Amino acid sequence: MNRNVLQILRRFIQALVMLLIIIIPLLSLYQINLSSEGLVSAERSELKAIFWCFDRTIGGLVDVNLVGSSVWSINILGFNLTDPVAVTSHIFATHRIYSLVLLGGLIPLIFTLIFGRIFCGWICPMNFILEMNAKLRNLLQKDGVDPEDIHFSREYKYFVLGLGLLLSALFGIQFLPVIYPPAVIGREIASLVSYRGAGIGTCLIILLMIFELSFSERWWCRYICPGGAVYSLLGSSRILQIRKDAEKCNNCLKCKKVCPLGLNPAEGEVGMECTNCGVCYSNCPTKAVGYKLGIPKIANLFALLTKNEGGKP
Amino acid sequence: MKEGNHSFKSVVARERRYKTLKIQRRDFLKKAGSFVLGAAGISLLFLGRDIYGEEIEGQLLNGYYASGLLRPPGAIEESQFLSKCIRCLRCAEACPVGAIKCADTGSLLALGTPFIVPKEKGCTLCMNCTKVCPTGALVEIEDDPVIIQEKVRLGEAILDESICSAHMGRRKCAACFYACPFSDKAIEIMLPDLKPKVNKDNCVGCGLCEEVCTQRAIRIRPNGLSEV
Numbered sequence: 001m002n003r004n005v006l007q008i009l010r011r012f013i014q015a016l017v018m019l020l021i022i023i024i025p026l027l028s029l030y031q032i033n034l035s036s037e038g039l040v041s042a043e044r045s046e047l048k049a050i051f052w053c054f055d056r057t058i059g060g061l062v063d064v065n066l067v068g069s070s071v072w073s074i075n076i077l078g079f080n081l082t083d084p085v086a087v088t089s090h091i092f093a094t095h096r097i098y099s100l101v102l103l104g105g106l107i108p109l110i111f112t113l114i115f116g117r118i119f120c121g122w123i124c125p126m127n128f129i130l131e132m133n134a135k136l137r138n139l140l141q142k143d144g145v146d147p148e149d150i151h152f153s154r155e156y157k158y159f160v161l162g163l164g165l166l167l168s169a170l171f172g173i174q175f176l177p178v179i180y181p182p183a184v185i186g187r188e189i190a191s192l193v194s195y196r197g198a199g200i201g202t203c204l205i206i207l208l209m210i211f212e213l214s215f216s217e218r219w220w221c222r223y224i225c226p227g228g229a230v231y232s233l234l235g236s237s238r239i240l241q242i243r244k245d246a247e248k249c250n251n252c253l254k255c256k257k258v259c260p261l262g263l264n265p266a267e268g269e270v271g272m273e274c275t276n277c278g279v280c281y282s283n284c285p286t287k288a289v290g291y292k293l294g295i296p297k298i299a300n301l302f303a304l305l306t307k308n309e310g311g312k313p
Numbered sequence: 314m315k316e317g318n319h320s321f322k323s324v325v326a327r328e329r330r331y332k333t334l335k336i337q338r339r340d341f342l343k344k345a346g347s348f349v350l351g352a353a354g355i356s357l358l359f360l361g362r363d364i365y366g367e368e369i370e371g372q373l374l375n376g377y378y379a380s381g382l383l384r385p386p387g388a389i390e391e392s393q394f395l396s397k398c399i400r401c402l403r404c405a406e407a408c409p410v411g412a413i414k415c416a417d418t419g420s421l422l423a424l425g426t427p428f429i430v431p432k433e434k435g436c437t438l439c440m441n442c443t444k445v446c447p448t449g450a451l452v453e454i455e456d457d458p459v460i461i462q463e464k465v466r467l468g469e470a471i472l473d474e475s476i477c478s479a480h481m482g483r484r485k486c487a488a489c490f491y492a493c494p495f496s497d498k499a500i501e502i503m504l505p506d507l508k509p510k511v512n513k514d515n516c517v518g519c520g521l522c523e524e525v526c527t528q529r530a531i532r533i534r535p536n537g538l539s540e541v
Binding site: 070072086089090162172178183190 | 398401402411422447
C-alpha cells in the first residue's frame with residue numbers, strides 16, 4: 001500500500017475540521033435568520049447566497065443544538081466532547097472536579113492514552129495553519145531566502161502550562177482558553193462570521209505566523225504550546241508508537257528532516273512529544289519507520305521524561 | 314613520553330566526567346523543579362476543600378476581578394462564572410436571536426466570555442444556552458415561565474423617572490410594559506398616565522424593555538455591580 005494515503009487522509013481530516021469551524025457559525029446565523037424571518041440576510045447581503053445553499057440542502061435539518069462550536073468543546077449529536085486541556089484548566093480554576101466536565105473529556109482522554117498527541121497532528125486547526133506556514137517557509141528557503149532558525153528548550157511548554165494553571169488556581173480565572181490556539185481560532189472565526197470583526201486573537205495568530213516564518217521553525221508547537229504539554233503528558237505511555245526497524249534503515253535521516261516537531265525517529269528518540277502524524281512513516285524511503293503497538297508502562301513516563309531532549313539537533 | 318600521554322588522557326576523561334555530571338545535575342534540577350511546581354499545583358488544588366463539595370467561598374484571590382458584564386440566563390455568580398467558563402461560546406451559537414456576544418479585549422481577563430447587550434438585542438428567555446453549556450457555568454433551567462421567573466436573574470431593570478416620557482408627562486408610551494415577558498408582574502403600569510413602575514422582586518433582567526425604550530430611561534444593571 002502506498003504510504004502517502006495516510007498523509008492524504010490527514011489533510012482531508014484537517015480540512016474537514018477547518019470547514020466545520022467555519023460552517024457552524026454560519027448555521028447559527030442561518031437559524032437566527034429563520035427565527036427572525038430574514039432580518040440577517042436583509043442586513044448582510046453577502047450571506048444571501050450561502051443561506052440560499054442551506055435552504056436547498058440541509059435547511060429542514062438544521063439544529064445548532066445538535067452540532068455546536070469548534071474543536072475546543074463540541075457537541076456531536078447530543079454527545080459532549082471537551083478538550084482535556086479545558087478539563088485540566090477547569091479543575092485548577094474551580095478547585096473542584098465536576099462530573100459533567102469530566103465526562104465530556106473522557107473520550108478524548110481515552111484517545112490520547114492510546115494514540116498519544118493525535119489531536120495536535122490530526123485535528124488542531126492551528127497545527128494545520130502552521131504546517132502550511134512551514135511549507136511557505138520551505139518555499140522561501142528554496143528561493144534563496146535564509147530565515148533564522150532559533151532553537152529553544154522543549155521544557156518551556158511545561159513551564160507555560162504550569163504557570164497558566166498556577167495563575168488560574170490562584171485567581172480563579174481560566175487563563176489557558178485565552179492563549180490556547182484551538183480555542184482562540186474557534187472564537188475568532190465565529191466572531192468574524194457573525195460580526196465581521198476579529199479581536200486580538202487574530203492579531204496574535206498573524207504575529208505568531210510571521211515569527212515562525214522568519215525566526216524559528218514551528219516555534220509554537222515544538223516549544224511553547226501548553227495544550228501540547230497536556231497531550232504529551234497524557235500520551236507519554238501511549239500504545240501506538242513510531243518505531244524504527246534497524247535492519248531496513250539506511251541511516252539517511254530523512255525522517256529527522258521531515259518531522260514537523262523536529263524529533264528524530266531514526267535514532268529512536270521519539271519520546272513523549274510525537275503527534276503520530278505519520279510524516280516520517282510516509283516519507284521513509286526504505287519503509288524502516290513503522291507504527292508498532294507498545295505495552296504501556298507507568299515507569300515509562302519517567303524514563304521518557306529524561307529522554308525528552310531527543311529532538312534537539 | 315608514555316606517561317605524559319596517559320596523564321593528558323586522564324585529564325580529558327576527568328573533564329568529560331565533569332561535563333556529564335554537570336548535565337546530570339541540570340537534568341536533576343529540571344526534574345526537581347517540575348516536581349515542585351506540580352506538587353505546589355496539586356496542593357493548591359486540594360487546599361482544604363471538598364472535591365465534590367458544595368459551592369464554598371472561592372479561590373485564594375477570587376473575586377479580585379469582576380467584569381460587570383450582563384451574563385446569559387442561568388449564569389452563576391460572577392467570580393464563580395469566570396473560573397468555570399471555558400469560553401467555548403456554545404451558548405452564543407445556540408442563541409436563536411443572536412443576543413449573546415463574545416467579550417473582546419476591552420473586558421481584559423474576561424476575554425472570550427459570553428455577555429448580552431440588551432440595547433441591541435434582549436434575551437427572549439428560550440433557555441437554549443443553559444442546555445448546551447458543557448461546564449456548568451450556566452446552570453440548566455427548564456423552559457417554563459414559572460420556573461424562569463423563579464430562577465433567572467440576569468440583572469435588574471432600573472427606571473430613571475427623570476427621562477421616561479410618561480413620567481415626564483410628555484406622552485403615553487408603555488412600550489416597556491408591552492415588551493416585558495412578565496408584564497403586570499415585573500413592570501406595572503399606573504392607569505391614568507400610563508406611568509410604568511418596575512417591581513424588582515419579579516424582574517428577571519431579560520432586557521427586552523431596554524431594547525424597545527426609545528429614551529433609554531429603563532436599563533438593566535448586571536448582577537455583579539453594586540447599587541449606586
